[in-house]
Amino acid sequence: MKITVNGEAVTIDPISVQDYLLSLQIDPVRVAVELNREILPKADYQGTLLQDGDVLEIVHFVGGGEYPAGRGDNGDRQMIREKR
Numbered sequence: 001m002k003i004t005v006n007g008e009a010v011t012i013d014p015i016s017v018q019d020y021l022l023s024l025q026i027d028p029v030r031v032a033v034e035l036n037r038e039i040l041p042k043a044d045y046q047g048t049l050l051q052d053g054d055v056l057e058i059v060h061f062v063g064g065g066e067y068p069a070g071r072g073d074n075g076d077r078q079m080i081r082e083k084r
Helices: 017-023
Strands: 002-005 008-011 031-035 038-040 055-066 077-083
Touching (some): 017 031, 017 055
Parallel strands (some): 002 055
Antiparallel strands (some): 002 008, 031 038, 031 055
């Protein structure tokens, strides 16, 4: 079956979202998943089987550094989101 993952066509066998993430060596705890334009709760990853034509977006969260002096929010730490 064919699905789209982060904009790329992928051919896979039937598999749960959880198992698909693990097959990519992605820690399910460290990502957010959007399935067919809706955020999928982490509790549903294992019980949700990917279907032919599904569109999956996997978003990784990456920690950022501090702003240089005199810029941003007075040097407060800020998280940077990176979509892969």
